[in-house]
Amino acid sequence: MTDFVQNTLDGLMIGSSYGLLALGFTLIFGVMRRLNLSYGASIMVGAYLGTLVYVQFGAGPIAVAALAVAGAVLAGIYVERLCFAPMGPGAGIASMVSSFAIWMQLEQAAILVLPRHTYPYPPLAAGEPLTLGPFMVRLDHLIMLVAALALGTAIHLLLYRTRFGLALRAIVGNPVAAHLVGVNVRAAMLGAFALASAIGGVAGYLVLAADQQITPMFGMWATIKGLIAMMIGGLGSIPGALLGGLLLGIIEMNGQWYFGSQVRELAAYFLLFACLVLRPGGLLGDAPARVTAAYGPRA
Amino acid sequence: MDDYLIGVLSNIGVISFIALSAYVLLLTGEISFGQQAFFAIGAYASGIATALWHWPLGAGLAWGGAVAAAAAALLGVPTLRLHGLYFAVATLAFAEMVRLLFELFHYQVLINGELVGPNGAEGFRNIRYIFDNNIGSTEFLVLVYVLLSATLLGFSLLERSRLGVIFRMTGEDDVLAELSGVAVARYKVLAAGIAGALAGIGGGLYAHLTTYVEPRIFDVMLGVHSLAYGLIGGLGTALGPLVGVLIDIGVLESTRWFAGYRMVVFGGLVAVLLIVRPRGLFDEAAVRNISRAWRRISSPKRRLSQTQRKAP
Numbered sequence: 001m002t003d004f005v006q007n008t009l010d011g012l013m014i015g016s017s018y019g020l021l022a023l024g025f026t027l028i029f030g031v032m033r034r035l036n037l038s039y040g041a042s043i044m045v046g047a048y049l050g051t052l053v054y055v056q057f058g059a060g061p062i063a064v065a066a067l068a069v070a071g072a073v074l075a076g077i078y079v080e081r082l083c084f085a086p087m088g089p090g091a092g093i094a095s096m097v098s099s100f101a102i103w104m105q106l107e108q109a110a111i112l113v114l115p116r117h118t119y120p121y122p123p124l125a126a127g128e129p130l131t132l133g134p135f136m137v138r139l140d141h142l143i144m145l146v147a148a149l150a151l152g153t154a155i156h157l158l159l160y161r162t163r164f165g166l167a168l169r170a171i172v173g174n175p176v177a178a179h180l181v182g183v184n185v186r187a188a189m190l191g192a193f194a195l196a197s198a199i200g201g202v203a204g205y206l207v208l209a210a211d212q213q214i215t216p217m218f219g220m221w222a223t224i225k226g227l228i229a230m231m232i233g234g235l236g237s238i239p240g241a242l243l244g245g246l247l248l249g250i251i252e253m254n255g256q257w258y259f260g261s262q263v264r265e266l267a268a269y270f271l272l273f274a275c276l277v278l279r280p281g282g283l284l285g286d287a288p289a290r291v292t293a294a295y296g297p298r299a
Numbered sequence: 300m301d302d303y304l305i306g307v308l309s310n311i312g313v314i315s316f317i318a319l320s321a322y323v324l325l326l327t328g329e330i331s332f333g334q335q336a337f338f339a340i341g342a343y344a345s346g347i348a349t350a351l352w353h354w355p356l357g358a359g360l361a362w363g364g365a366v367a368a369a370a371a372a373l374l375g376v377p378t379l380r381l382h383g384l385y386f387a388v389a390t391l392a393f394a395e396m397v398r399l400l401f402e403l404f405h406y407q408v409l410i411n412g413e414l415v416g417p418n419g420a421e422g423f424r425n426i427r428y429i430f431d432n433n434i435g436s437t438e439f440l441v442l443v444y445v446l447l448s449a450t451l452l453g454f455s456l457l458e459r460s461r462l463g464v465i466f467r468m469t470g471e472d473d474v475l476a477e478l479s480g481v482a483v484a485r486y487k488v489l490a491a492g493i494a495g496a497l498a499g500i501g502g503g504l505y506a507h508l509t510t511y512v513e514p515r516i517f518d519v520m521l522g523v524h525s526l527a528y529g530l531i532g533g534l535g536t537a538l539g540p541l542v543g544v545l546i547d548i549g550v551l552e553s554t555r556w557f558a559g560y561r562m563v564v565f566g567g568l569v570a571v572l573l574i575v576r577p578r579g580l581f582d583e584a585a586v587r588n589i590s591r592a593w594r595r596i597s598s599p600k601r602r603l604s605q606t607q608r609k610a611p
Contacts, residue, residue: 029384035384035387037523082570082574083570083573086574087573087574087577088577091573091577091578093330093530093577094530094573094574094577094578095573096330097526097527097530097531097569097573098569098570098573098574100523100527101527101565101566101567101568101569101570101573102566102567102570103566104562104565104566105562105563105565105566105567105570106566107562108559108560108561108562108563108566109563112559112560112563220519220520224519227388227391228388228392231385231388235384262399262402262403262420265395265399266396266399266400269392269393269395269396269399270392270396272388272389272392273389273392273393273396276378276381276385276388276389276392277377277378277381277389280380280381280385
C-alpha cells in the first residue's frame with residue numbers, strides 16, 4: 001500500500017509534465033483542428049538552445065529556462081508559418097504531413113549543432129527530497145506539479161476572461177463566423193500557436209531539468225506523451241488535458257513499479273487504445289466530432 | 300550491378316510495400332500511423348516460418364502476409380467507428396503495443412547447436428534462408444520486383460473494378476457511400492485486411508533481405524514515413540506512394556548529395572511541395588489530366604474524328 005501511494009505520488013508529479021505537454025497540444029488542436037506533429041520538435045529546439053548556452057557559456061537556470069521557452073516559441077512560429085498558415089481549408093492532412101517533415105528537419109538541425117547523443121541539462125532544484133511521513137517528493141517534481149496547475153488555471157482564465165480568449169473560442173466554434181464578426185483569425189491562430197509552444201517550452205524545460213540530460217529523441221517523446229495525454233483527457237478540453245496527463249503518469253509509475261519498464265510503456269498505450277475504442281471523445285471531451293485533421297471533404 | 304545499387308533498389312522495393320499498405324487505407328479515407336505493426340508481424344511470422352520451421356521462402360512470405368492480414372482485419376473491427384485523428388492515434392497505440400510485445404517475445408529453438416529465434420529486445424538474428432539456399436542478392440531483387448509488379452497490377456485491376464470504386468467512394472464520403480447501398484463497415488475491414496497483407500509481405504521480404512530484425516526498427520518513424528510517402532507522391536494512382544519512396548530513399552538517402560543535411564533539405568522540400576500541391580505530386584486531378592493527354596497522343600485519329608463530328 002505504501003508502495004502504491006508512493007508510486008501514485010510520483011505518477012502525479014511525472015503526470016503533471018504530461019498534462020502540460022497536452023495543454024499546449026490541445027490548444028493548437030482546439031483552435032486549428034489540425035494535428036501538429038512538430039510540436040515536440042519545436043520544444044526540443046528550445047531545449048537544445050538552452051543546452052547550447054549551458055554547455056558553451058555555463059549559463060544559469062533562469063537563462064536556460066528563458067531560452068527554452070523563447071526557442072520553442074520561435075520554432076513554433078516557424079512551423080505555423082510554413083505548415084499551417086499557407087494551407088487552405090480542407091488541406092488539414094497536408095499540414096500534418098508537412099509538420100512531420102519539419103519535425104525531421106528540426107531534429108536533424110539539432111543533431112548538426114550538438115552532435116553527441118546526450119548532453120547535460122542544468123538541474124532546477126537539486127538537494128534532498130521532501131519527506132512526508134513515509135513518502136518522498138522531489139522538489140523539482142513538486143515545482144512541476146505547481147506549474148502545471150498554475151498554467152492550467154492561467155490558460156482557463158485567458159480563454160474565458162479575456163478578449164483574446166473570446167476570439168479563440170469563437171474560432172473554435174466557427175472560423176468563418178468569427179471572421180465575419182471581426183476576429184482576425186490568422187493573427188489569433190498564430191497567437192494560439194505561440195502560446196501553446198511557450199507552454200510546451202515550460203513543460204520541456206521542467207522535464208529536462210528533472211532528468212538533467214537531453215537527447216534528440218526528446219522531441220518524439222514530447223509529441224507522443226502530449227498526444228496520449230490529450231487523447232485520454234479529451235480533445236480540446238483544458239481540464240481534460242491535465243487530468244489525462246495525471247492519469248497517464250499514475251498508470252505508468254505503477255506499471256513500472258509492479259511489472260517493469262517495458263510494461264510501463266505498454267500500459268500507457270493500452271490505456272490510450274482502450275480509451276479510444278471505448279470512449280473516443282476522451283474522459284472530459286465532447287462526443288467524437290468529425291475531425292478535419294482527417295482526410296476531410298475535398299475542397 | 301554493384302552491391303550498393305542492388306541494396307538500394309531492394310530497399311526501395313521492400314519499403315514500397317508498406318507505403319502501398321498505408322495507401323490502401325488512405326483510399327478509404329483513413330490515416331493510419333500503425334502500418335509498421337503489420338510490417339513487423341509479417342517479418343517475425345515469415346522469419347519464424349523459414350528459420351525455425353524450415354518452410355520454403357514462398358510459403359513463409361505467404362504466411363507472413365496472412366498473419367498480418369488477420370491481425371489487421373481484427374484491429375479493423377474495434378476501430379471501425381473511429382475516424383480521422385481518433386483512428387490515427389488508435390492505430391499508433393496498437394502499433395506501439397505490438398512493438399513492445401515483440402520486446403517481450405521469446406521463442407528460440409536450438410538449430411545446429413545454435414539458438415535461433417526472436418529473443419525479446421535483442422531481436423531476431425540469423426534469418427538465413429537466402430544464404431542457406433544460395434539465393435544471390437540479384438535473384439532476391441528480382442523476387443522483390445516481381446512481387447511488387449504483381450501488386451501494382453493488382454492495384455490497376457482494383458482501380459477498374461467495382462471494389463476500387465467502392466473504396467474511393469468510402470474515402471470521399473462514407474455516409475454517402477452507406478446511403479448508396481455500400482456496406483461500408485465490411486469494406487473497411489476488407490481494406491484493412493488487404494493493407495495488412497501488403498505490409499506483412501513487405502515485412503517478410505525485409506526480414507529475409509536484412510537477415511535480422513529487432514522491435515526497435517518498427518517504431519512510429521517507420522509508420523509516419525510510410526504514410527507520408529503516399530501523401531507526398533499523391534493518391535491518384537498506386538504509383539504515388541512509389542514516387543514518395545523513390546524521392547526519399549532513392550534520391551536523397553542513396554546519392555548522399557546532402558550527407559548530414561538530408562533531412563534538413565528533405566523536410567523543407569516536402570513542406571514547400573505541400574504548400575504548392577497539398578494533395579501530393581500525382582493527385583487525382585493530375586492523373587486524370589495525364590491520362591487524357593496520353594489518350595490524345597496515342598490515338599490522334601479519334602480526336603480528329605470527334606472534332607469533325609462537332610464541326611457541323
